Amino acid sequence: MKENNQGSDAVGNIIGQFGVGFYSAFMVADKVEVFTKSAKPGEDGWCWTSAGDGTYTVEPAPDAERGSRIVLHLKDSAKEYSNPKTVQDIIEKYSNFVAFPIKLNDEIVSTPLWC
Numbered sequence: 001m002k003e004n005n006q007g008s009d010a011v012g013n014i015i016g017q018f019g020v021g022f023y024s025a026f027m028v029a030d031k032v033e034v035f036t037k038s039a040k041p042g043e044d045g046w047c048w049t050s051a052g053d054g055t056y057t058v059e060p061a062p063d064a065e066r067g068s069r070i071v072l073h074l075k076d077s078a079k080e081y082s083n084p085k086t087v088q089d090i091i092e093k094y095s096n097f098v099a100f101p102i103k104l105n106d107e108i109v110s111t112p113l114w115c
Contacts, residue, residue, distance in 0.1 A: 025070075026052030028078035033071040037064040 025032050030051060037045035045064025050056035072081075080086055088109045091102055095110050102110040 023052070025072055028074055028081055029072040030075050031073040033073075034068060035061050035064040035071070036068040037061070037066050039066050 032050055032052070034048040035045065036048070037043060045061040046058055047061035047064065048056055048058050074081055084105060088104055091104065091110045095102055098110065101108045
């Protein structure tokens with residue numbers, strides 16, 4: 001991409017393009033739920049659910065709060081990821097590029113480096 005004079009922005013924009021990061025959740029989870037609600041007043045909340053089998057459902061989620069919450073239903077072989085310290089260590093190691101603070105059990109565990 002750089003050779004085609006598309007610049008570094010084009011290279012940066014390809015990250016996340018194919019959903020590889022999100023679908024890696026199914027390496028440790030039997031089911032993934034994403035609850036989301038717009039910041040716009042009066043908007044409804046929604047829940048996207050999938051077992052990673054190529055199908056998904058989208059249903060209203062009246063109790064969803066503003067923002068997004070991702071729930072991983074861990075496989076038995078991945079229960080180590082239910083340990084908050086393990087999750088915090090992973091977040092701190094791999095998520096410094098995320099533009100927003102990350103909460104774990106309602107506590108901020110990662111703040112972007114530039115904040």
